[in-house]
């Protein structure tokens with residue numbers, strides 16, 4: 001018999017699967033076939049199970065009376081067969097059926113009987129499910145504290161037994177209660193949780209119901225777009241499973257959304273059509289609900305009489321079913337209508353009645369209890385959410401691990417490839433860089449060589465320019481400064497070492513000054529003076545050797561240092577030069593010509609061959625300058641000089657002023673003047689010291 005039952009249940013399971021999927025007509029056809037077969041087979045247990053299943057299907061189609069009959073048939077069979085588990089289950093089914101039909105007293109009776117039976121059988125899950133059902137009845141009656149108490153107890157057991165479907169039912173009803181209590185945010189959380197579980201279990205009816213509840217909630221929260229979204233889902237799902245009452249409920253809620261967004265005509269029409277269908281289908285609770293909605297809508301439209309009719313009808317129905325919460329809501333509507341009409345006495349009466357009802361719903365102590373319970377429920381809800389999250393996370397982790405492994409392998413390969421490419425690329429770049437660098441270095445070297453050459457040339461030009469007098473082309477004082485110290489040292493050492501005895505180791509120093517040059521400038525102009533100077537310089541070049549240092553010392557003053565010479569030539573050179581100047585006809589331009597003379601002072605270096613280091617350059621130059629000064633003072637066109645100094649010998653040619661002014665003893669003075677006495681020695685020597693030496 002067990003085998004037979006298992007076999008027949010298998011096919012009944014197919015039927016419940018169809019029902020779960022919302023295919024109610026197919027399920028109904030299937031169950032009727034099974035009923036027929038079990039009747040023929042006289043398989044009463046299968047028949048009882050089939051009656052139960054038929055009850056569920058009919059209920060989902062909102063045909064509660066037929067469902068009620070079907071459950072009772074099943075109950076009869078189970079009682080005969082003494083199948084206690086099944087009896088308890090069927091008592092529970094009938095209890096719920098009464099609840100759907102708003103017969104709450106009977107509902108309590110049956111549910112309590114079911115609970116007692118489950119308790120005696122030790123079936124805790126069965127007990128918990130009855131607590132859930134009892135909670136739902138309390139909720140319908142507006143006894144929220146009792147409802148929450150039952151639902152909390154149920155939720156705990158259902159959760160430990162993994163009865164997800166009942167858990168979601170619990171959560172969504174707790175959500176409902178919060179909504180009725182005005183805690184809309186809490187309600188949203190519970191209903192959203194319930195919807196998540198519904199979607200996991202795949203129950204079309206439960207999913208549709210939760211969508212409906214969320215739609216109602218969002219409507220109340222004023223979030224009309226979300227409300228419309230959920231309600232449309234609910235309508236779609238309910239129409240799919242052929243559940244006219246639920247379908248109608250969703251339609252009513254959608255109509256309320258239209259009203260809320262100001263589409264009164266559409267909303268009112270939808271509500272009135274729904275009221276007709278609810279009356280036809282004898283859906284009493286829905287009728288009350290629609291009356292309430294219509295009363296509110298007409299009140300909005302200022303059609304107070306019609307609003308009043310609907311509110312009163314609704315209130316009557318709610319009173320018949322002893323639905324306190326609905327009564328309170330309808331009394332509220334009545335207060336609003338009477339107030340709008342100006343019928344304040346009636347409004348006040350309605351308000352008193354409403355307060356009466358509310359007092360029955362919740363008293364102060366109960367509020368405290370409710371608050372405690374809220375905390376407990378919150379804990380349960382969170383535990384449930386955490387469990388859900390944990391499961392989801394475990395799945396996500398496993399998937400992520402697999403993904404990571406694949407990604408790591410691909411990444412590893414990619415990195416290796418990139419590394420090789422990078423190595424090759426950097427090698428190529430390095431070579432390219434070396435080549436570029438070499439080329440660059442070569443170019444730079446060439447550039448530098450050219451620059452060096454240019455610099456060298458520029459330097460040479462500059463050197464020439466800085467060492468030469470631009471007008472006459474003779475050297476200037478800078479050249480003398482560079483050359484003279486070396487020359488003096490060389491000849492001093494030559495004399496000191498005795499090399500000079502072989503001859504030509506003297507330096508001959510001539511300081512030459514043009515006589516009355518100023519007059520030429522004054523008479524013929526400065527340009528003519530320049531031409532004169534150029535020609536005078538040429539005479540210097542002609543008379544002296546190329547290797548001699550020929551310096552333009554000042555404006556019309558010239559210094560000549562003859563190197564590798566002998567002092568014996570001093571007089572000869574001085575007179576030769578004076579003569580050359582005298583002989584020269586100077587061309588001053590524009591056929592202007594003139595003759596000129598010059599004055600010369602001279603001396604040898606060193607002055608005294610036996611004491612070559614005795615006199616420094618400053619002394620020697622001062623001496624030459626003094627001689628030139630003397631020549632000038634003696635009437636110009638003359639030369640005066642010291643041709644030798646022999647301090648060891650006293651000589652007749654020694655001149656007095658030189659001995660005293662320059663502390664020279666044994667100086668031999670020469671002059672172009674008639675005799676030494678003709679020399680007009682200046683009082684004081686000029687003080688110009690030309691060089692540090």
Ligand SMILES: Nc1nc2c(ncn2[C@@H]2O[C@H](COP(=O)(O)OP(=O)(O)OP(=O)(O)O)[C@@H](O)[C@H]2O)c(=O)[nH]1
Nearest residue numbers: 513514515516517518519521526527529530555556
């Ligand atoms: N044309 C020209 N004149 C120059 C240049 N350098 C100096 N002088 C002039 O040379 C003249 C030198 O005059 P002074 O120092 O009085 O000498 P001096 O006229 O020769 O008279 P004594 O030397 O006393 O015979 C000045 O008039 C200068 O302006 C030059 O480069 N070109």
